[in-house]
Amino acid sequence: MTQEMIEQAKAVLRRNDRGSYTVPTHGLYPFQWNWDSALSALGFAHFDEARAWTEIETLLAHQWEDGMVPHIIFHELDDGYFPGPDVWSTGRKVPTSGITQPPVAGFAARRIFDRAEDKALAAEKARALLPRIHAWHQWFFANRDPQGTGLVAIIHPWESGRDNSVDWDAAFERVPTDGVLPFTRRDTSHANPAHRPTDEQYKRYIWLVQKFRSLGWDNSKLHDASPFQIVDPGFNAILIRSCADLADLADTLGETTIAAQSRALADKGIAAMESLWSDAQGQYLCHDRVVDALVESPSIGGILAAFAPIPQNRAKAISARISVLAENCTFLVPSHDPTAPEFDGLRYWRGPVWLIVNYMISDGLEHCGETAMADRINTDCLRLIEKSGFAEYYDPITAEPCGGDQFTWTAAMVIEILK
Ligand code: 9WN
Known part of the structure; x- marks a missing residue:
């Protein structure tokens, strides 16, 4: 059974x-996505x-000059996805989106390096990736933490990777929809619309894209100009974990400056995470930077925080x-508290x-x-696969497979768990 699942x-x-x-x-997402x-x-x-x-190298090959690694790279044109390169209009030779995604590459590089059988290849590849990933981490703190709090904000829900989380609902009320150019969604022709974000949310996603585009994708301006600035504990945990892992990797490779700088970023981040803890909810919460308040939304973002070396x-x-x-x-683990x-057990x-x-987690x-x-969560992952195949996501009560099927990162996680 195990071997059969790995082969699948x-x-x-x-x-x-x-x-x-x-x-x-295939179909729903025809390009390269960052954290995927x-x-x-x-x-x-x-x-x-x-x-x-190669997968990580290709991703980092499209890093912007300022250090950002974009959330989508449009390697080959395909009009099956909206919004495509013309909407983003970032002016890159190989088109990319203009926002980023959870920086999990530092963690992945270290893990692949640590487990590598081909040590020579791993050392060569990791040495080349190290300064690029570090530049991305530094970009985050320079551009998404202008006050030096130790935590970074996302300025678009797509950056979190948790596009329509309840966490963004209140802040999204501040994102207008006037001036949004007419568009046709493509996602709802590939996947069940009841599993996807609403049209109202899509209008706001696009309003933000148009706003950032009007500012020439100049990252020194976008954070302050955005009506949506959220400090997500899950996103920050990934960044902190990647900084900590990059520090260890850099130490191993004798890159002492990167090691010291990465460790300092991770340490500051971990200390700052305490400001997001809620005793009442028993988990971390998002912080809405625009109104300077915690978001009382019991989502998985505050549980994913366990990925960082928290106390x-x-x-x-x-x-x-x-x-x-x-x-x-x-x-386990539902992306929002079922009570x-x-x-909504089906909706993304x-x-x-x-x-x-x-x-x-x-x-x-x-x-x-x-x-x-930890074991219980892994067991639930395998139960879901057995019951419903390699779906994009699953109803936490019925195991109904949702979104796209034959999903790459779902399959990758199964190999990780079983090997
Ligand atoms: C927008 C590719 C991506 C994931 C995200 C997931 C979904 C895109 C979309 O698909 O987002 O980036 O069009 O819905 O929310 O986490 O990286 O799998």
Whole structure:
């Protein structure tokens, strides 16, 4: 059974492999996505280390001069996705979007390096990637933390990777829709519209894109100009973890300056994460920077925080919080509290389970000694695959497969869990 599942997962990766990058799935997402690639590389690394390194190299090859690594790279034209390169209009030779995504590449590079059988290849590849990933991390703190708080803000929901989370609802009220040019969505012709964001949300997504485009994609202006500035604990945990992992990798490779700078960023971030903790909710919460208030939304963002090296007592509390969530669902970890009124088990990031997020939570809990919960989460991932295949996401109560199918990073996580 295990071997059969691994072979099926490999077949998904091969199917979506476009040579030097993978698409998340056929049809719905025909380009390279940032955090999809970094996490998918982990799957490749188990059977083709060179291919795994190539995935991350291709991503970093499209880094902007200011250090940002874009969230989509439009390698080949395909009008099956909206918004395409013409809407972003970032002026790049190989077109890219103009925003970023969770910086999980630092974590992935270190993990692939640590496990590598081909040590020479790993050292060569990691040495070349190190300064690029570090530049991206520095870009975050320079451009998305102008006050030097130690935590960065996202300025578009797509940056979080949790596009329609309940976390953004209140802040999204401040994003207008006037002046949005007419558009036709493509996602709803590939996937069930009931599993996707609403038209109203899409208008706001596009308003922000048009706003940033009108500012020439100049990152020194975008943060302050955005009516949407959210400090997401999950996003920051990924950044902090990647900084900490990059520090260790840099140490191993004798790159002492990068090591010291990365460690300082990680340490400052971990200390600042305390400002997002809520005793009442038993988890971390988002901070809305525009109104300077915590967002009382019990989503998975505050649980994904366990991916960072947070204090032991916080990890324990998060583990307890997941136990409470488990009382109201069949498969861990729902992306929103099933008892909250906004919960929707089918709609994208408002309830469904995502294997990549499960993987990161489980990995973080394991590090903190919360091994029973870490194992339970991994077991639930495999139960979902057995029942419903390699879907994009799943209803946490019925296991109904949602969104796209034959999904690359879902398959990569299965290989990670089983190998
Ligand atoms: C927008 C590719 C991406 C993931 C995101 C997920 C979804 C895109 C979309 O698909 O977002 O970036 O069009 O819905 O929310 O996490 O990286 O798999």
